Amino acid sequence: MLISPEPAARSSYRLSKSRYLSGLQCHKRLYLEIHAPGLATKPDAATQAILDMGTDLGELARRRFPGGRLVTAGYRQSQEALAQTSELVQDPTVPAIFEGAFQFNQVLIRVDVLERVGVNELGQPTWRLVEVKSSTKMKATHVEDLTIQSYVLEGIGLALVDICLMHVNTQYVFDGRHLDLDQLFGLRSLTETVRPRLPDVETRLAAMQTMLEGMSAPAIAPDEHCQSPYECPFWAHCTQEKPARWIYHLPGSSKTVVQLRELGVETIDDIPDHVALTPVQRRVKENREWVGEGLRAALEKIVYPVHHLDFETFMPAVPKFVDTRPYQVIPTQWSNHIEQLDGTLHHAEYLSRDGRDPREELAMTLLDSLGQEGSICVYSSYERSVLERLAEDFPSLRKALKRVIARLWDLHVVIRDHYYHPAFEGSYSIKAVLPAVVPSLSYEDLAIRDGGVAACEYARMVFVVSDWIEKAQIEEALLRYCERDTLAMVELRRELKKRAG
Ligand code: SF4
Structure with missing residues (x-):
């Protein structure tokens, strides 16, 4: 079974790829996901539909790898998934593995596509890692996503020769008859971008594990980091004691909010008169009904x-x-x-x-x-x-x-x-x-x-x-x-x- 060699300092919490990415966004988010998941706001119907669309595309993208085999064990059946994956990796007739499960240093990942591309000078199979995204271009978080996957795959000794992002190509025009998957999906190699980031993963994981052993969530204040790269589901929890006219409710550029925070401004009512605001921001500050002359x-x-x-x-x-x-x-x-x-x-x-x-x-x-x-x-x-x-x-x-x-x-x-x-x-x-x-x-x-x-x-x-x-x-x-x-x-x-x- 392809699980470890685990490093000497064995950690207590098993992380998934998405939890690692949560930890990169905010340690408190990761802490709450593990110790108090019930505090998260459930995704609304529109967000859930976007997530479902990503799953549909992933299934379509698999058709680009004829003969590929799917690991059928679900996300909650990790031991079964690891065992199935191990068998497929060892079978040289399998050209690609879909949803393969791999674990190293307490990180468990499922890989959209792992394609067998050849054999290296040591006689070992070589692989291409492909992450399928429904977005139309590369985002910084995709690089982090591929980095943690590469860390796990190389950690267990697989020879990765290419690390790729597969995304939707908006230039493709459907002829109404045949869906050309080579045109629909763009494949972009990010090997050179991902490789320099790999040495940092170990340190980041160690910091996350130490933080998770704490008795309480780290004291991280909500601010603009909560919305990027993803809207954090703990926003309502973390901001529940903020005043109704908290400065983060000021519309417009987040730069203005950051500058006001640096000035120590906590609420919209505290904004000093000399601060330049847009007309809309000015009306929000005045906080009364306004009927323009025109x-x-x-x-x-x-x-x-x-x-x-x-x-x-x-x-x-x-x-x-x-x-x-x-x-x-x-x-x-x-x-x-x-x-x-x-x-x-x-x-x-x-x-x-x-x-x-x-x-x-x-x-x-x-x-x-x-x-x-x-x-x-x-x-x-x-x-x-x-x-x-x-x-x-x-x-x-x-x-x-x-x-x-x-x-x-x-x-x-x-x-x-x-x-x-x-x-x-x-x-x-x-x-x-x-x-x-x-x-x-x-x-x-x-x-x-x-x-x-x-x-x-x-x-x-x-x-x-x-x-x-x-x-x-x-x-x-x-x-x-x-x-x-x-x-x-x-x-x-x-x-x-x-x-x-
Ligand atoms: S809302 Fe912000 S501070 Fe709170 S857990 Fe999420 S990212 Fe961290």
């Missing part, structure tokens, strides 16, 4: 009938439709609330339901609903970017879509420039603005309350779920979510008109 004029620029438009989209890592790229934004749904000058409201909507390329049908139904007259109220520049992409992709609709783009009217910009409410807490997202301005309307009663979840649920509805009752439930939840976004804009405009006098 609000009324800005609202009156709108032309009736007013359409209120919102798209929902999804961005499949593996392209599904002809002439699309990985992670290309595919609109799947729209909602339009149309308000006449007399206040009459009419709602129209579209949702693609069958997994076919929805873009052309979506664009045509939208053009029909938007007609030729009136402003089109949106919240953010996202709708504009989706329309521009549709205009590029469908030349026959280009002129009509360009005319639609010329009618866009951004409520987000109007609010940002002319209105503030303390309950915004520095955020101008519609999820923060709506409950502050229109408390009677929120997203709380909806099954889907977030665009990321909507994207994942759409993909599940059309590509995964076969039960028609479950499909119908998702469909209904998607329609109600998108409808709420556009109704929110109607009610926001109405309420702001009142406040503008």
Whole structure:
């Protein structure tokens, strides 16, 4: 079995690759993960969906290594996984091992792909380590990830000749028939970047082990390190005693917050008057409702009938439709609330339901609903970017879509420039603005309350779920979510008109 030679100073805590990476981010995080995991905030539905997408890609990437063998023992069956891996390593007919388990110096890792590439001068097999990531480019944390894996593999005596990152290549264009995995995945050798880091691993591990033996978590204060490279799940725990107007809640550049912290500023209310703040930061500091002089004029620029438009989209890592790229934004749904000058409201909507390329049908139904007259109220520049992409992709609709783009009217910009409410807490997202301005309307009663979840649920509805009752439930939840976004804009405009006098 490929476990050790363990070093002389045997440590008490077995670490996984992810725990080692947690320890690099923050010793306290690692301590809590091991001694008090219940204090962590569970990932929300959108984060979980991103994690699941990474797993799907890993499975697809294996097809690039024909004949490779999967270690079937699960993550909790480490002894079984180590034994299975050991057998595969010793079998020269196995060209690649997927999810192989290896352990050295109390670190247990699972390796996405370990490819057998040849034999060295000593007659030993040589290997290429491949880590599969769903991201589109290399990040610093990927190097650390490969470094700890290489440390373990070389620690148990495997001859690594190449250390690679496999990531998604966004330049690849799907022809609609055959998925070219060599094009979909880019393979980048990081051997030269990883090798100089290997000598530091031993020291880092020793420091982590010593820290873990402590009676309490190290006294590390939460600050910007908690968000990078990953948002720490103990943030809520570590910040529970911070004041409501803690300086970290100041929106805008984290540089300003760091500078203020260096000045000893603990809360937003303590910011000295001479500190230069952006207009938004200034309003957050003032912490009172503010109605700009130009609000009324800005609202009156709108032309009736007013359409209120919102798209929902999804961005499949593996392209599904002809002439699309990985992670290309595919609109799947729209909602339009149309308000006449007399206040009459009419709602129209579209949702693609069958997994076919929805873009052309979506664009045509939208053009029909938007007609030729009136402003089109949106919240953010996202709708504009989706329309521009549709205009590029469908030349026959280009002129009509360009005319639609010329009618866009951004409520987000109007609010940002002319209105503030303390309950915004520095955020101008519609999820923060709506409950502050229109408390009677929120997203709380909806099954889907977030665009990321909507994207994942759409993909599940059309590509995964076969039960028609479950499909119908998702469909209904998607329609109600998108409808709420556009109704929110109607009610926001109405309420702001009142406040503008
Ligand atoms: S929230 Fe910050 S300080 Fe607390 S454990 Fe996480 S990274 Fe460390």
